[in-house]
Amino acid sequence: MSVVADPLALDRNGRHWALLAAVGCVVPLLLQLPASLAWPIAAAGAATTALAWRNPLPTAIRVVLTLLVVMAVLGVSGIRFGRDTGCALLAAMLAIKPAETARLRDARSLIGFALFAPFATFLLDEGPLSLVLGLSAATGALAALQRLADFESGDTGFNMPWQHRVRSVLHLLLIGMPLALVTFWLFPRLASPMWGVPDRALARPGLSETMRPSDWVDMMGDDTPTLRVRFFGATPRRDEMYWRHLTLWQFDGEEWTSPRWMRDMAPQELPVFGPRWDYELEVEPTDRRQLPALDLPVQPPSGTRLISDWSLRTTAPLTSLTRWRLQSAMPLQQKGVLAPALRAAALELPAGFNPRTLALARQWRREAGNDDAAIVDRALQWIRHDFAYTLATPPWGRNAVDEFLFDTRAGFCQHFSSSFVVLMRGAGIPARVVTGYAGGYRNPIGGYWIVRRSDAHAWAEVWLPARGWVRVDPTAAVAPERIYDTVADRLPGTGNLLGDFGMPLWNVRDWLRRNWNDLVLGFDATRQSRLFEPLGFGKVSASQLGVVFATCAALALLWMVWLSARGRREPDPVLRAWHRLGLRYRRLGLERVPHEAAGDWVTRVAATRPDLAPDLQELSHRFVNWRYADPRPGTRGTRAASELIRALRRHRPKFRT
Known part of the structure; x- marks a missing residue:
């Protein structure tokens, strides 16, 4: 009894x-997910593919796998559902999909669902690398679908070299590219989207609304840019670049936080500003509402508001790349009296913590009398003389400030700012912690400034009666010879195998990313309306832009039709070689006409050129047998087709001498 092969079964290739x-x-999607999710999903996909390589897994096992991956994803992201959770679930489902891939329908289903992954990647990242990987993935998926279609139809070209198949798909993409570009640049954009996407369940790395000394260690070695700044006119010195993020008032002995009621308060103390700086701020997505700005912003830009501590808070989360035009100035003095509620918040300390620090603060108060500035200077002199800067610090204990000030006397900005503020409050001086970024790196390619995550910094502010809030950076008071983790150790691109070439390559990469942000991600409705200003036209309205789009889209469609007709060719390589053979006889006046049968054509050629008849008759016979005769073993196989194609290509009719 013979076994009939399943015509819809999936072949090995x-x-x-x-x-x-x-x-x-x-x-591309896995690269944007946290490592705690990406690696388990990749491992699950590899294991599932190996187990189901010969036969699909039983339904019960597939159900168990589905439950396990869902529980794993939700276990990492928590019960909160965000767009990163949805993307992780999509990747996990695709990882176990090979467990049931055995037929053509299953393969098409796998590829069809997989195409959602590169599109979902743009919910997490809109960078050029994601675009390149997404386009490559779409090209590969289309080539795979084309190969499955050829196999199902029985076309002998289904095993053509992968380079030829990818080339054919790229040809299709080239045909549609003009229309895609016209749509991107000219289709009227909305000033605000009609719908939104959920926030992330897992926070992005970066500054949060709390501060623990152990939270920033990983960020100190992260070269990822968080701000890009372009100054118009005067540029502040690097040691004047303090990018204010958030002010922290409450301390529980371990963590600094900011009370929510202060976020609704407008600034009460009015500063007297010194020199001003005009600049444009490009902010990478953070999914938070705090907008870092050069200390202090003079006026909030549209879409933000100043809160009581003179930091900026946006009306919507920063879920995508944004640009802000700002003016900031150095505060020389603040007028007014500190409000009683703010004074109480700036003096509050938890009971039962850091007794040695509080005893020292009371002693300094007795010795200094009412001179608050003298106490501040005394603390800075102590730090300059006896303390060191290092990232290698012990864990934060219960009386961490006592341990830092009297035992280790070594740490980084979070230790210095936290301990300084506790010491000042113990002496009766209102003080608070400010988090943000300090300094920056000027990219010589483009001449703009880059503020990275590794530039995260914390400093202190104290209230002095004659001056108001005054910035005090105790970390900067450390003597240079006591800084063990220098700024040079954290220059971008220097901590890799490329050595001296690391920094130039990092500069080029960030310059390319900035231009990508400018040309693509920053192309919004406002910039679109001014697209034709360099050509001498003014701002165009939405209706005018619609007319331009319709005209250009029609031209792009005509281009698609013309290129499709011009580039149309026979998909079967044997037929394609046979047709080209007929075209070679055109210069002899013996070209085969489309309606002419192979035998009739050979007879016509033999009547005029008998010397060409034997070779052409043999090729014609082989082609007719391949095309129309009953299939025999090996007749229509890949090897037989390849030999026939080579023979057809080698034949060259010659002129009569």
């Missing part, structure tokens, strides 16, 4: 195509 296409689609 087709399975390889489907799996590689799915992997190519999932990789």
Whole structure:
């Protein structure tokens, strides 16, 4: 009894195509997920593919796998559902999809669902790398679908080299590229989106609304840019660049936080400003509402508001790249009296913590009398003489300030600012912690400034009766010879295998990313309305832009039709070689006409050129047998087709001498 092969069964090479296409689609998404999610999903995909390589897994096992991956994703992200959680679930489902991929329908389903992955990647990142990987994934998926279609139709070209198949898909993408570009640049954009996407369940790395000394260690070595700044006119010195993020008032002995009621208060103390700086701020997504700004912003830009501590808070979370035009100035003095509620908040300390620090503060108060500035100077002199800067610090204990000031006397900005503020409050001086970024790095390519996550900093502010809030940076008071983790150790691109070439490459990479942000991500409705200003036109309205778009889109469609007609060719490589053979006889006046049968054409050629008849008759006979005769073993196989194609390509009719 003979066994009939399943015509819809997936062949070995087709399975390889489907799996590689799915992997190519999932990789861009995995690169944007946290490592705690990406690595387990990748491992689950590899294990599932290996177990189901020969036969699909039983339904019960597939159900168990589905439950396990869902529980794993929710276990990492928590019960809160965000767009990163949804993307992780999509990647996890695709990872276990090979467990049931055995037929053509299954392979098409896998590739179809996998195409959602590169699109979902843009919910997490809109960078050029994600675009390149997404386009590559889409190209591979289309090539795999084309290969499955050829296999199902029985076309002998289904095993053509992968380079030829990818080239054909790229040709299709080239046809549609003009219309895509016209749509991106000219389709009227809305000033605000009609819908939104959920926030992330897992926070992005960066400054949060709390501060613990152990939270920033990983960030200190992170070269990822968080701000890019372009100054118009005067530029402050690097030691004057303090990028204010948030002011922290409440301390529980371990963590600094900011009370929510202060976020609704407008600034009460009015500063007397010194020199001003005009600049544009490009902010990477943080998913938070705090907008870092050069200390102090003079006026809040549209979409933000100043709160009581002179920091900026946006009306919507910073979920995408944003640009802000700001003016800031150095405060020389603040007028007014500190409000009683703010004074109480700036003097509050938890009971039962750091007794040695409080005893020292009371002693300094007795010795200094009412001279608050003398106490501040005394603390800075102590730090300059006896303290060191290092990232290698012990864990934060219960009386951490006592341990830092009297035992270790070594730490980084969080230790210095936290301990300084506790010491000042113990002496009766209102003080608070300010978090943000300090300094920056000037990229010589483009001449703009980059503020990285590793520039995260914390400093202190004290209230002095004659001056108001005064910035005090105790970390900067450390003597240079006592700084063990220098700024040079954290220059961008220096901590890798490229050595001296690391920094120039880092500069080029960030310059390219900035231009990508400017040309692509920053292209909004406002910039679109001014697209034709360099050509001498003014601001165009939405209706005018619609007319331009319709005209250009029609031209792009005509281009697609013309290029499709011009680039149309026979998909079967044997037929394509046969047609080209007929075209070679055109210079002899013996070209085969489309309606002419192969035998009739050979007879016509033999009547005029008998010397060409034997070779052409043999090729014609082989082609007719391949095309129309009953299939025999090996007749229409890949090897037989390849030999026929080579023979057809080698034949060259010659002129009569």
